[in-house]
Amino acid sequence: MVALAFIFACSGDKHQQELDEQYQQGYESGQNEGYDSGLQDGLSQGYDSGVQDGLSEGYDSGVIDGYDSGLSEGYDSGLGDGYDEGYSEGYDDGYEEAMTVEDGWTLYQQGSFEEACTSFMYDGYENGITTDNANGLGWCSLRQFQAEIAIQWFEIALTMDDTNEDAYAGLSSATMITHDFDYTISSIDDLLDLNPQYSSSIETIDSTSLSTAKVLAYVFSGDEVGASIALLDMDDTHDLVPSDSSSWEVDATAYPSFQRAVIAKLVSMGVL
Secondary structure (H helix, E strand, O other): OHHHHHHHHHHHHHHHHHHHHHHHHHHHHHHHHHHHHHHHHHHHHHHHHHHHHHHHHHHHHHHHHHHHHHHHHHHHHHHHHHHHHHHHHHHHHHHHHOOOHHHHHHHHHOOOHHHHHHHHHHHHHHHOOOHHHHHHHHHHHHOOOOHHHHHHHHHHHHHHOOOOHHHHHHHHHHHHHOOOHHHHHHHHHHHHHHOOOOEOOOOOOEHHHHHHHHHHHHHHHOOHHHHHHHHHOOOOOOOOOOOOHHHOEEOOEEOOOHHHHHHHHHHHOOOO
16 A cells, blocks of 8 residues: 555656656747747847848948949039030130131121120130220220210220221211210311321221211301311311301302301212
8 A cells, every 4th residue: 555655656756757847848848949939030020120221221322322422423524524625615616716806897897796896805805905806896886876885995995006097986986976076076186187098997987077077076066166167178168157147158058057058068068
């Protein structure tokens, strides 16, 4: 009996031990499997997520930065160099070919006064202001009815060369437009003192037309005595006297004023 009890107890203990061992193995196995599985899954997910995120960010950042940088630098450099070089060379070459004083006068004679001004101005930019390009700027400004600007350019031309006959002719024309008749008269006198037989190569202006303009400048300014004297330089036989209304007759036609008689005389002479 005691032996049976002992055997039962031992058997129970052994069984319990076996159960315990099985439990322990199951626990450890389950724990290990669960742990490993969970850990692996967690590690895998975390690793994959971290690596993917890191790789993605690094890859994207590196690639994008590198791509953008390389593309931008290559594009900007290639485009900038090629565009600037080609544009600059083509623009400058084409522009310079038509931007000399000679080209300016060619354009002027063609009636392209604005383009002529551009040529003269460009020549001044490239070579500095000279009496030639300043004179050109005066004339093309005058033909665009910019008399005040024209006067400034003619004055610059004459400051640089006070023997520039064309600049005097242009100045007399521009000041006539602005009704600065005293300036007109002095400009004509200066020019005819330089060259009594002046004839312009720019416009149809010569010594006769300048003398006519001088008479008219006196008339328009109200200086009748001056007009009578200036008319004597053109026709020393005329007998128009400002203070004698009976003398205000031209070609058998009497005129009510000295001014009208003078103008009629100029027409009769064929100069107006």
